[in-house]
Amino acid sequence: MTDINREKLTLPNNGKKLLLHSCCAPCSGEVMEAIIASDIDFTIFFYNPNIHPRKEYELRKDENIRFAEKYNIPIIDADYDTDNWYARAKGMEFEPERGIRCTMCFDMRFERTALYAYEHGFDTISSSLGISRWKNFEQINDCGERAAAKYEGLTYWTHNWRKKGGSKRMLDISKREKFYMQEYCGCAYSLRDTNHWRLQNGRERIKIGEKYYGEDNG
Numbered sequence: 001m002t003d004i005n006r007e008k009l010t011l012p013n014n015g016k017k018l019l020l021h022s023c024c025a026p027c028s029g030e031v032m033e034a035i036i037a038s039d040i041d042f043t044i045f046f047y048n049p050n051i052h053p054r055k056e057y058e059l060r061k062d063e064n065i066r067f068a069e070k071y072n073i074p075i076i077d078a079d080y081d082t083d084n085w086y087a088r089a090k091g092m093e094f095e096p097e098r099g100i101r102c103t104m105c106f107d108m109r110f111e112r113t114a115l116y117a118y119e120h121g122f123d124t125i126s127s128s129l130g131i132s133r134w135k136n137f138e139q140i141n142d143c144g145e146r147a148a149a150k151y152e153g154l155t156y157w158t159h160n161w162r163k164k165g166g167s168k169r170m171l172d173i174s175k176r177e178k179f180y181m182q183e184y185c186g187c188a189y190s191l192r193d194t195n196h197w198r199l200q201n202g203r204e205r206i207k208i209g210e211k212y213y214g215e216d217n218g
């Protein structure tokens with residue numbers, strides 16, 4: 001655990017039990033440590049049907065499981081639901097990041113998180129997605145609140161994990177834990193677009209499974 005004096009966080013609406021959607025270990029490391037330090041009862045929900053290819057999906061998931069087990073935090077391994085994801089992304093293949101395809105992608109992840117939370121006695125949901133500086137925080141919160149609003153008694157916690165040094169600690173924890181370093185958001189279209197950008201800028205294509213934090217990579 002990072003050795004700092006942390007602010008004690010509390011769940012909104014007097015919540016008692018949090019289901020934290022996690023996208024990956026680097027994003028959830030700091031979020032998990034902040035929640036553990038606040039003595040909040042929580043479970044991780046790994047549901048990311050967008051991650052392509054399967055090898056990348058398994059790498060991201062395994063890293064997340066490894067970190068959750070280190071702290072004895074329960075983790076739910078939800079389905080790799082690519083068929084449904086591609087069906088919903090139809091017609092949005094060339095949308096830019098932070099656009100409507102990403103709204104659909106967040107919606108899908110939070111709809112499943114909210115349903116699981118409702119069926120298993122959680123009163124609060126949130127996500128590690130919002131800590132990434134590559135993401136639109138408001139877009140994520142809108143999707144989370146929309147999903148939670150469908151269930152009575154369920155709240156989406158809009159806490160900004162980036163603030164008060166959160167972004168820096170996210171990086172420090174990733175280096176300390178030598179997490180696998182993903183180099184694109186996750187879906188096949190983000191991999192295509194990131195590779196396109198890299199080739200145009202004289203860089204090599206992404207090699208799945210090769211980069212880890214703390215190995216002179218960042």
Ligand code: SF4
Nearest residue numbers: 102105185186187190
């Ligand atoms: S770029 Fe990221 S958030 Fe957007 S659709 Fe692809 S995986 Fe989902």
